[in-house]
Amino acid sequence: MADSQTNFAWATLLDIAAPDGRRRLHDRLAHALRTAIxxxxxxxxxxxPPSRALAEDLGCSRWVVTQAYGQLVAEGYLVARVGSATRVSWTPHTAPPRSSAPRTPVRAPIRYDLAPGLPDLRAFPRRRWADAVRTVTGSAVHYDLGLPDPAGHPVLRTTLAQYLQRSRGADAPVHCVSVCAGVTDGLVRTCRAxxxxxxxxxxxxxxxxGRLRDAASSAGLRVHAVPADHDGLRVEELVRTPARAVVVGAAHQFPTGTVLSPARRAELVRWARSVDxxxxEDDYDAEFRYDHHPVxxxxxxxxxxxxxxxxxxKTLSPALGLGWLLAPAALTQALRAANPVAAAPPVLDQLALATFIDRGWYDAHLRAARRRFRSRRDLLVHTLATHLPHSRVSGTAAGLHLLxxxxxxxxxxxxxxxxxAAGLRLADLDTYRxxxxxxxxxxxxxxxxxxxxIPPAVALLTEALRSTAPHPRADTGR
Structure with a gap:
């Protein structure tokens, strides 16, 4: 048995009460440990636990604990070695009960991931993020460690306002910026307001x-689907709905990859004014644009x-749970009043992101990521053209996916x-309809x-398409 130095079980709840009160305490302790094992x-x-520590916790003599341990060692439940902790040496060997339910088919483990929605997790800037966390942990003042501001820490809100103004062309007063857990969280808050x-x-x-539809519904709003084409959301279809709010990916629509055209942008703003x-705007991956200047x-x-x-x-990692919400000034207070129990992400994480941006590390990470994704996109497009010449590719100008x-x-x-089934993860467009x-x-x-x-992943995709392709009917000559 491996002698792990970290697998401690010192907080296990032990019931040593005896209903009749006649069993000796060391017997009751041995019984409780035996049952736990x-x-x-x-x-x-x-x-x-060491005998002295457990005796102190239980309020009994150390002799009671050593007697119980000795009994379980003799029975083979525990093993004691000189200079090492006493450890569990027994495990149940009972077979799992048989079930009459049909067995789920065993699928191959996922070897290649072509599903949308994730950045390059292997390229997460671990060292610089750790440096940012270390910096703010050492420099945070005591009141930063108290109850967080539901709107987000002022330092990060200021940093985000400056970033959105210089990199995305936003009109971003600091008091209109809120920190949230991501786009979905921000949409729920907005819809509630x-x-x-x-x-x-x-x-x-x-x-x-689909999660955006679920988020809007969860806030009590009725959802209407409006089609998007090669110029983005079809505003003439939007006008036919009773909606007075619309969610749109103006810079890069998901999943079609289209960009809202200048004419549609102007038309959409006129619509919003006309219906009050x-x-x-869902700006989920606009930082990744390859063939044209950012919109x-x-x-x-x-x-x-x-x-x-x-x-x-989409730029660092969804595991960070950090996002932002920039609201119209007239609705900022209403937004916060409609979300009284909304909680901002952990303060140290907020301060780490502010440091990461302020030191230029975020911009450097994005520049490197754009180069890497542009090269990867080109490789994927070329490989698809080689293996699947009869299929057409679109939505390649930006983002982290294509059609x-x-x-x-x-x-x-x-x-x-x-x-x-062959170990390749991907998605059907109908999944998002x-x-x-x-x-x-x-x-x-x-x-x-x-x-x-990418080459072996596309080879698997080619084989999957070939295996499901309709077979032409044989000519019987009749």
């Missing part, structure tokens, strides 16, 4: 990210009508299932995959 609460290799202002209907792009409504946020065209949501989930349009008659869902469409396409993400993995 048999039920798996004390696992193989776990170290039990709009609901409190009397808005009951919101429109979302079709296709679109609001635009909620400024729509929020700058009318700060009084546009909310701006963003996060570091692979499949030939007519292709069963995209069956292809996804076949690819998953409220209703199936005749258009057959796959959404392929290239953020969280190595360059060297």
């Amino acid at each position: 048999r039920t798996g609460r004390l696992t193989l290799g776990a170290a039990v 709009l609901h409190a202002e009397g808005i009951t209907d919101v429109a979302l792009e079709e296709p679109g990210w 409504g609001f635009v909620i 400024a946020v729509l929020q700058g065209m009318d700060p009084g009508r546009v909310f701006l949501l963003g996060s570091v989930s 692979l349009h499949l030939p007519d008659g292709t069963d995209a869902r069956a292809a996804v299932q076949a690819a998953t 409220t209703a199936p469409s005749p258009q057959r396409a796959l959404v392929l993400g290239y953020g969280n995959i190595n360059d060297t993995e």
Whole structure:
């Protein structure tokens, strides 16, 4: 048995009470430990407390504990070695009960990840992030460690306001910036505020990210799907809905990858003014633009009508849980009043992000990431063209995913299932629709995959498509 020095079980709850009060205390302790081992609460290799420490916790003599330990050593439940902790040496060997339920098919482990939604997690700037955390942990004053401001720490809010102004062209007064846990959290807060202002209907792009629909619904709003085409959201379709708010990915629509055209931008702002409504701009991955200059946020065209949501989930990691919400000045107080129990992310994490941005590390990380993703995108597009010449690619100008349009008659869902069974993760475009469409396409993400993995991943995709392709009927000559 390996002698782990870290697997301590000193906080295990032991019931040593005796209903009849006649069993001796060391027998009751041995029984409690034996039961904890048999039920798996004390696992193989776990170290039990030193006899003196356990005696102090239980309020008994050390002799009681040594007697109980000695009994369990004799029975084979514990093992004691000189100079080492006393450890559990027994584990249950009972077989799991048989079930009459049908067995779930065993799938191959995921070897390649072409699903959208993740950045390059291997490239997370661990050293510099650790430096930022270390810096703020040492420099934070005592009142930074108290109850956090629900709107976010003033230092990060100031840093974010400056960043959004210089990099995204936003109109961002510090008092209008709130720190949140990400885009979904920001959308829930926004929809709650709009609901409190009397808005009951919101429109979302079709296709679109399902979690945004769920977030809007959870805030009490009725959701209406509005189609998007090659110029972005179709505002003429939006006008036909009762919505007074709309969520739009102006810089890079998910999942089609289209950019809201200048004409549609102006039309959308006019719509918001005409219905006394609001635009909620999802700026989820606009930092990654490869073939053209970055597109400024729509929020700058009318700060009084546009909310701006963003996060570091696509640039650093979703595990950080850090995002921002820029609200119209007239609704900032209403936003916070409608979310009285909303909690900002941990303060030290907020201060670490502020330091990470202020020292230029965030900009440097984005520059390196853009170069890496541009090269990876080019490799993926070239490999797809080689293996699947009859399929068309779109949505490549920005972001971390693209669309692979499949030939007519292709069963995209069956292809996804076949690819998953072979160890390749990807997504069908219909996954992001409220209703199936005749258009057959796959959404392929290239953020969280190595360059060297792209050729074998595309080879698996090609085989999955081939295995699910319809077979032409044989000519019988009749």
